[in-house]
Structure formats: C-alpha cells, structure tokens
Amino acid sequence: xxxxxxxxxxxxxxxxxxxxxxxxxxxxxxxxxxxxxxxxxxxxxxxxxxxxxxxxxxxxxxxxxxxxxxxxxxxxxxxxxxxxxxxxxxxxxxxxxxxxxxxxxxxxxxxxxxxxxxxxxxxxxxxxxxxxxxxxxxxxxxxxxxxxxxxxxxxxxxxxxxxxxxxxxxxxxxxxxxxxxxxxxxxxxxxxxxxxxxxxxxxxxxxxxxxxxxxxxxxxxxxxxxxxxxxxxxxxxxxxxxxxxxxxxxxxxxxxxxxxxxxxxxxxxxxxxxxxxxxxxxxxxxxxxxxxxxxx
Amino acid sequence: xxxxxxxxxxxxxxxxxxxxxxxxxxxxxxxxxxxxxxxxxxxxxxxxxxxxxxxxxxxxxxxxxxxxxxxxxxxxxxxxxxxxxxxxxxxxxxxxxxxxxxxxxxxxxxxxxxxxxxxxxxxxxxxxxxxxxxxxxxxxxxxxxxxxxxxxxxxxxxxxxxxxxxxxxxxxxxxxxxxxxxxxxxxxxxxxxxxxxxxxxxxxxxxxxxxxxxxxxxxxxxxxxxxxxxxxxxxxxxxxxxxxxxxxxxxx
Numbered sequence: 001x002x003x004x005x006x007x008x009x010x011x012x013x014x015x016x017x018x019x020x021x022x023x024x025x026x027x028x029x030x031x032x033x034x035x036x037x038x039x040x041x042x043x044x045x046x047x048x049x050x051x052x053x054x055x056x057x058x059x060x061x062x063x064x065x066x067x068x069x070x071x072x073x074x075x076x077x078x079x080x081x082x083x084x085x086x087x088x089x090x091x092x093x094x095x096x097x098x099x100x101x102x103x104x105x106x107x108x109x110x111x112x113x114x115x116x117x118x119x120x121x122x123x124x125x126x127x128x129x130x131x132x133x134x135x136x137x138x139x140x141x142x143x144x145x146x147x148x149x150x151x152x153x154x155x156x157x158x159x160x161x162x163x164x165x166x167x168x169x170x171x172x173x174x175x176x177x178x179x180x181x182x183x184x185x186x187x188x189x190x191x192x193x194x195x196x197x198x199x200x201x202x203x204x205x206x207x208x209x210x211x212x213x214x215x216x217x218x219x220x221x222x223x224x225x226x227x228x229x230x231x232x233x234x235x236x237x238x239x240x241x242x243x244x245x246x247x248x249x250x251x252x253x254x255x256x257x258x259x260x261x262x263x264x265x266x267x268x269x270x271x272x273x274x275x276x277x278x279x280x281x282x283x284x285x286x287x288x289x290x291x292x293x294x295x296x
Numbered sequence: 297x298x299x300x301x302x303x304x305x306x307x308x309x310x311x312x313x314x315x316x317x318x319x320x321x322x323x324x325x326x327x328x329x330x331x332x333x334x335x336x337x338x339x340x341x342x343x344x345x346x347x348x349x350x351x352x353x354x355x356x357x358x359x360x361x362x363x364x365x366x367x368x369x370x371x372x373x374x375x376x377x378x379x380x381x382x383x384x385x386x387x388x389x390x391x392x393x394x395x396x397x398x399x400x401x402x403x404x405x406x407x408x409x410x411x412x413x414x415x416x417x418x419x420x421x422x423x424x425x426x427x428x429x430x431x432x433x434x435x436x437x438x439x440x441x442x443x444x445x446x447x448x449x450x451x452x453x454x455x456x457x458x459x460x461x462x463x464x465x466x467x468x469x470x471x472x473x474x475x476x477x478x479x480x481x482x483x484x485x486x487x488x489x490x491x492x493x494x495x496x497x498x499x500x501x502x503x504x505x506x507x508x509x510x511x512x513x514x515x516x517x518x519x520x521x522x523x524x525x526x527x528x529x530x531x532x533x534x535x536x537x538x539x540x541x542x543x544x545x546x547x548x
Contacts, residue, residue: 053386168405175396178388182448185349185375187401233432235387 024258029145033264036147037250039155040211040220043162043204045243048225049235050197054177057222059096062111063198064205064217066092066118071139071209072125081139082151086206092118093202097195142213142265144254151210158203165200169193174235211250212265223272224249230283249275300327301360302456302486303348308357310343317343321357321511325456330482332501333490339508341490342378345458348488349375362455370400374449374457374485379442379465384434390444391429394419397451412451419447423477438465439474446477450485457481459489475500 024030051060067089074084096114100107126133138146166173175183176190176197184190201221208217228241252275253268260267303325310318317340325331335341346352347359350367359365362372374397397419398412420426423443433441442462449457459478463471478487479500489501506512 053383055383171395171408172399172404174388174392175399178382178386178393179377179380179396181377181380182375182396183399184351185370185377186397186399186452187370188399189401189404229385229387233385233387233389233434238387 028149029147032147032149032152033144033254034251035152036144036155036211037254038247039152039159040204040207041224041243041246041250042159043155043207044220044224044246045228045241046162046166046239047200047204048221048223048246049228049239049242050173050177051201051221052225052229053235053238054197056197056201057218058108059100059111059198060201060205060221061218062096062115062118063089063093063201064208064214064221065115066096067202067205067209068122068139068214069118069120069125070122071136071214072122072129075129075133075136076125080150082154082206082209085139085209086154086203088118089202089205090199093198094195097198101191101194138213139209140213140215141263142209142211142216142268144211144250144264144268147210155207158207162200162203165196169196173197212268216265216269219269219272220246220249223269223276227276227279230279245275301325302327302329302362303488304358304360305347306358308344308347308359309355310340310347310352311355316509318347319509321507323505323511323513325486325488327455327486328482330478330487330500330502331489331505332503333488333505333507333511335490335492335507337492339492341492341507342460344507345375345460345488345490348456348458349373371452372455374452374454376442376445376449376457376459376462378460379438382433386434388433389429390420390425390431390433390436391416393433393444394429394447394451397448415451415453416447419451420444422450422481423447439467439470442466442474443477450481454485456486456488459487461491461493462489463491463493 025034051057067085069092070085070088071081072084073088074081077084092114096111099114100110103110126136135143135146137143172183172188172193175186175188176193180190180194204221205214205217208220212220224242224246225238227245228238231241232238249272250268253271254264256262256271257264257267301324303323305321305323308318308321308323309316321344333341333344343352347354348361348366350361350365350370362369394416395408395412398408398415417426417429420429423446425440425443425447428436428440428444433444436444442465446457446459446462463474466474478489481487482500490507504514506514
C-alpha cells in the first residue's frame with residue numbers, strides 16, 4: 001500500500017475540500033464526474049435489473065474481478081488499461097458463461113476458479129510491466145473524479161450498445177430470466193442469449209471500473225436494482241427506477257466524498273448500502289400497514 | 297397413414313451415462329387420446345416427455361411426433377412443465393408469461409404481434425383467467441398459476457398437450473376443477489399427462505400406461521393389481537374406472 005500522499009483520490013480531493021458550492025461545477029473533472037455517474041447509472045440500472053432478477057450476482061462478481069487481468073494486460077502491452085479491460089472482460093465473460101454451462105463441475109466452482117485466475121493474471125502482467133503502474137489504485141477502488149473525457153465517449157458507446165441489445169432482445173431476456181427450460185422448449189437460443197447477457201455485464205463492469213473500482217463494482221450492479229424491486233413488479237419500471245436510484249447514489253456519494261474528503265468509490269457504495277436499507281425498511285412498513293388495513 | 301397417430305414410439309432406449317432410463321418403449325398415442333402415464337419417481341416419465349419434446353435424444357429407437365422427428369414441429373406440442381418453485385417476487389405479469397409461448401426461433405428479436413396478443417387473450421379465457429392478465433404471477437395461488445402455465449402451452453395452438461405432474465402444486469380440493477378444465481380441452485387436443493401419484497389420475501383419464509423404465513400399456517381397461525405392483529415394486533393403491541372414482545387400498 002502506498003502512503004496517503006501517493007493516493008490518487010487524496011490528491012484530487014485535497015484542493016477542493018470543504019469548498020462545495022456551485023463554482024465546483026465549473027471544473028472539467030467535476031463535469032466529467034457528473035456525466036460519468038449519469039452514464040454508468042444507465043448501464044447499472046438496466047443490466048443490474050437482469051443481474052438481480054436472474055440471480056446471477058456471483059458470476060457478475062467473477063466477471064468484475066477477472067477484469068483485473070485486462071487492466072494488467074493493458075499496462076503490460078502499453079495501451080489504455082480500460083481498453084485492455086474491455087476486451088479481456090468480454091472474453092472472460094464468454095469464457096465463464098461457456099465453461100459453467102458445459103463442464104460437469106458445479107457452476108459456482110467454475111466461477112470461483114475463473115474469478116481468481118483473472119485476478120492472478122492481472123498481478124502477473126503488472127509485475128512484468130516496466131515501471132510503476134501510476135493509477136492502479138483508481139482501478140481497484142475507483143475514482144470518479146479522474147475520469148478523462150476520452151473515457152466518457154467510450155462509456156456513451158457502451159451505453160448505446162447495452163440499450164440496443166436490451167431493446168432487441170427484451171422479450172427473450174425476460175423469457176430466459178423467468179424460465180430457461182420453457183424458453184428452450186419454444187426454441188429460444190437460451191445459451192447464446194445468456195452469453196450475450198453476460199457480455200452486457202462485462203460492458204457495464206468496464207464502465208464502472210473508473211467509478212467505483214473493480215472491487216466495489218458488484219455493489220452498483222445490485223443495489224439500485226434491488227432498491228427498485230421494492231417498488232414495482234414491472235421489469236421496465238424496475239429498470240427506470242434503478243437508473244434513477246443509481247443517479248441519486250452516484251451524485252449523493254460524490255457530494256459526500258467531496259465534503260468529507262473521503263474516497264469517492266467507497267462513499268458511493270456505502271451510501272448505496274444505506275439507501276437500500278432505508279427502502280427495505282420503508283417497504284416493510286408499507287406492507288405491514290397494507291396487511292393491517294386488509295385484516296380490518 | 298400416420299395421421300391419426302400423433303405420437304408413435306418404437307423400441308425407444310435412452311441411456312444416461314450408460315444407465316438405462318428407458319428400456320424398449322413402444323407407445324402409440326392416437327388423436328383425441330387422454331393418456332395418463334404413471335410410475336414411480338426416477339422411472340423415466342419426464343425423460344419420456346423430453347424425448348417427445350425433442351429435448352432428449354433417443355439412444356436407440358424411432359420416435360415420431362405428428363409424423364415428424366421430435367422438435368421439428370414445435371408449434372404442435374404444448375408443454376406444461378413440472379412445477380418449479382420460482383421467485384414469487386419475479387417482476388413478470390400473467391400476460392407476459394402466456395406470451396412466452398408465442399416465441400420460436402424465427403421470431404427472435406421481433407416484437408409480439410397483434411395476433412399473438414389475441415391468442416394470449418383467447419388462451420387466458422379458455423383457462424378462465426383472462427381478468428388476471430395484469431396480475432403479477434407471484435400473487436396467484438398454486439392452482440391459478442397452473443392455469444396460467446396451461447394457457448402458455450395453449451397459446452401455441454398445439455395439437456398435443458404434455459403435462460408433467462400437473463397436480464403437484466394444487467390443493468386436493470381444487471383438483472376436480474383442474475380435471476374439468478382438461479376434460480374440456482381434450483375435445484380438441486390430445487393430452488398426455490404423467491404423474492407419480494396413482495390417485496392423481498382421475499376418471500377423466502381414458503387410457504393409462506405404467507412406466508418404470510419399461511412401459512406397461514393398458515389401453516382403456518382397468519389395471520390389474522399385479523401390473524401396478526410390477527411397476528412400483530410394492531403393493532399400492534388401486535384405482536378403478538367407472539362412473540364414480542373409487543380407490544381400493546390393497547393390504548400391504
């Protein structure tokens with residue numbers, strides 16, 4: 001671990017500590033942070049809804065962590081680690097999906113193994129790369145304040161790809177999420193579509209790397225959708241609500257991390273955890289009141 | 297002509313890892329039959345249905361569904377799978393579940409048409425659940441859910457309806473109502489139903505076969521106790537077919 005002076009988020013947050021006001025919005029890094037939060041929330045809301053209703057959280061965690069291999073690869077061959085992560089994560093999502101379906105090993109065993117294998121590859125690649133990996137920590141723990149403009153364009157493209165796929169295969173994704181066996185019977189290519197769904201998770205992971213970092217990605221894939229499920233039983237509305245909750249969590253976390261000079265990724269995730277607890281409590285009270293009225 | 301034979305199976309063998317699940321099955325199902333297949337758990341009932349659906353390939357033997365290889369004519373076969381506990385909070389409503397039945401390989405990435413929606417309404421009407429079309433599936437009772445899954449099979453306008461343990465999630469007092477629905481359907485559709493529970497096969501079932509890796513087919517006559525004992529390998533309840541359903545419990 002580097003000492004605090006080497007911490008990238010610490011540097012960035014230092015000069016503006018305690019100066020949260022409208023002026024801060026003039027800074028380019030702040031505008032970028034807001035746009036990045038917005039774009040990431042769209043991907044999280046849509047893809048996270050499938051992750052939560054189809055209960056594929058563990059494989060999503062595996063894909064997220066295996067992305068570290070791609071970051072390492074990016075450093076090793078000297079390209080933008082995000083581009084390295086993009087291709088590596090897509091490949092590992094396809095690999096994980098295929099192997100979990102086709103081997104006789106239990107699914108969670110395969111995921112566990114590939115999860116660690118991807119990370120191990122990343123460590124080896126970084127070790128082999130010359131020099132010091134300057135912003136390694138921002139990929140591990142995220143820093144929404146250091147998202148460069150070039151990454152915003154990539155995020156926009158990835159969002160468009162995700163939305164396009166989900167619009168095209170909306171009825172099929174709903175079908176395979178609810179009942180895979182029946183989907184097979186009526187001739188839906190279940191395995192191919194499942195792999196495609198995993199690819200959208202991989203794209204979302206890449207978008208979230210800069211924001212909350214590899215280790216915390218799974219939180220943004222699950223929390224907004226889990227919150228949204230408390231309020232609706234319609235898949236489309238769940239997605240829209242999840243996007244809105246994602247925006248609130250991202251912006252709120254960003255604001256708190258500024259004011260208190262905390263790591264932005266971790267603050268966003270913690271705020272999400274608190275927000276989810278609140279919605280769970282609210283929906284429990286609502287249900288009790290509802291039952292109370294019925295019993296009267 | 298094979299036209300009247302909706303399902304014809306000749307010397308069918310299925311092996312799982314070298315262990316036979318089905319041994320030398322011969323079965324002919326004619327148009328308009330209401331066939332009940334009973335047998336113990338692990339006796340190969342679901343495997344037999346999956347062969348007819350084209351989900352499991354025969355290791356040996358010939359299988360024809362409507363004169364074609366299984367899986368070739370997906371729209372002819374409606375399938376109501378064994379009850380599978382699902383997430384009761386799953387965000388899907390009744391009409392979206394029934395519409396699932398309108399999918400096929402050629403309909404990939406296309407929207408549901410007006411015709412799909414009309415067929416969905418018709419299927420829900422047949423099972424008496426039309427006014428539940430906007431309800432979330434988890435809010436319905438077991439019997440109501442089963443009706444929805446039957447509607448999902450009917451929306452394909454099938455010629456054959458396959459039901460796997462259809463009464464397992466229905467309270468016993470609701471089962472009569474359920475069989476009345478099937479009796480109404482059988483005028484237009486050939487029905488094959490499997491169950492491990494002998495008492496689940498009611499008077500509405502016209503033909504009965506017993507399956508425990510081998511198939512003992514009995515047509516419409518009554519089942520001899522010896523045959524059931526051969527199937528289950530232990531003395532079991534007997535059913536007799538008549539105007540009133542009654543069971544004879546044989547002494548153990």
